[in-house]
Amino acid sequence: MKKKNLLIVYIIALLILAIPVTIYGVMHFSTYTSLSTNKNDNKTPSDDPSTSDETTKKPVEEPKVVDRFEGKTLINPKGIPVLCYHAIGDVPGNTLYVSQEKFKEQMDYLKNNGYFTLTMKEFNDYIANNKSVPEKSVLITFDDGYSNNYTLAYPILKNNLQNATIALITDFSNDSFYLSKNQILEMHKNGIEFVSHTTKHQSLDEYSYEEQLKILKDSKLALENLLGQPQTVFIYPYSKYNQYSEKAVKEAGYNMAFDLDGGIASPNDSPIHIKRQYVNGNYNLEQFKNLLIVK
Numbered sequence: 001m002k003k004k005n006l007l008i009v010y011i012i013a014l015l016i017l018a019i020p021v022t023i024y025g026v027m028h029f030s031t032y033t034s035l036s037t038n039k040n041d042n043k044t045p046s047d048d049p050s051t052s053d054e055t056t057k058k059p060v061e062e063p064k065v066v067d068r069f070e071g072k073t074l075i076n077p078k079g080i081p082v083l084c085y086h087a088i089g090d091v092p093g094n095t096l097y098v099s100q101e102k103f104k105e106q107m108d109y110l111k112n113n114g115y116f117t118l119t120m121k122e123f124n125d126y127i128a129n130n131k132s133v134p135e136k137s138v139l140i141t142f143d144d145g146y147s148n149n150y151t152l153a154y155p156i157l158k159n160n161l162q163n164a165t166i167a168l169i170t171d172f173s174n175d176s177f178y179l180s181k182n183q184i185l186e187m188h189k190n191g192i193e194f195v196s197h198t199t200k201h202q203s204l205d206e207y208s209y210e211e212q213l214k215i216l217k218d219s220k221l222a223l224e225n226l227l228g229q230p231q232t233v234f235i236y237p238y239s240k241y242n243q244y245s246e247k248a249v250k251e252a253g254y255n256m257a258f259d260l261d262g263g264i265a266s267p268n269d270s271p272i273h274i275k276r277q278y279v280n281g282n283y284n285l286e287q288f289k290n291l292l293i294v295k
Contacts, residue, residue, distance in 0.1 A: 072134035079264035167197035209244035216252035
C-alpha cells in the first residue's frame with residue numbers, strides 16, 4: 001500500500017514539473033508565430049527580392065530632341081537668301097560696317113515678319129539633300145570675326161533667338177580687333193556657329209594648289225581644336241579663288257564653301273560656290289528687304 005501511495009505521489013510531482021515547461025513551449029511558439037507573421041506583414045517592396053530596385057526602377061528617358069521645324073509650314077524653295085555681314089558699328093564711309101541701329105532694325109524685321117534663321121546643318125540639308133525648310137528661311141553669316149560681332153551684334157541675335165554663323169580667321173584670335181577665344185566659346189555655347197575663313201585672310205587666287213591645301217587644312221584643324229567638333233564649311237576671303245581652289249577645298253575636307261558673288265543660294269549650284277548677298281552699310285530697310293527676294 002505504501003509503495004502504491006509513493007508511486008502516485010511521484011507521478012503527481014512529475015506532472016507538476018511538466019506544466020510550466022508545457023506552458024512556456026506554447027507561449028514561445030505563439031510568440032514566434034506572431035513575430036514571424038508581423039515581419040512578413042511589414043515588408044516593403046524593397047525588402048522583397050522579387051520587387052527589388054532592379055526590377056521596379058523606371059527606364060531612363062532619353063533627352064527629347066527638339067524639332068525646330070515643328071509647327072512650321074515646310075517648303076522646297078527655289079533658293080534661300082544668305083546674308084553676309086562684316087563689322088557692326090558706326091564708321092561713316094566704310095560700307096563693311098553696318099551700324100548697330102540698322103542691324104537691330106534688320107534683325108527685328110526678320111523676326112517680326114516670320115523669317116526663320118537656319119543653322120548651318122539645316123542649310124546644308126537643304127543644299128545637299130534638297131530637304132524641306134520653313135518658308136521664309138534665311139541664313140545669316142559674318143565674315144572675319146571682328147570683336148564688334150560679340151559686343152554689338154551678338155546681344156541682338158541672342159535677344160531675338162536668331163542663329164548666325166561667323167567665318168573666323170584662325171590666326172587672329174589674339175588680336176583685340178578680332179574675337180577672343182573666350183568670346184568665341186561663349187557665343188558657340190549659345191547657338192552661334194563658326195566656320196573657316198583661312199588662317200591669315202589669304203586671297204586663295206594668289207596661291208598654288210599645295211599652298212591652298214595647307215592654308216585650308218591648318219585653318220580647319222585650328223577650329224576643330226578650339227571648338228571640339230568637325231569643321232566642314234569654308235568661306236572664301238574676298239570671294240577670290242582660282243582653278244586649284246575647288247579641288248583644294250574638297251581635299252581639305254570641306255563639303256560646302258561660300259563666295260560673295262551675289263544672288264540667292266540654290267541646290268542647283270555647286271556646293272563649293274554657294275552664293276551670298278552682301279549687306280552694304282549704306283542700305284536702308286527697303287534695300288535690305290530686296291536682298292531677301294527669291295525669284
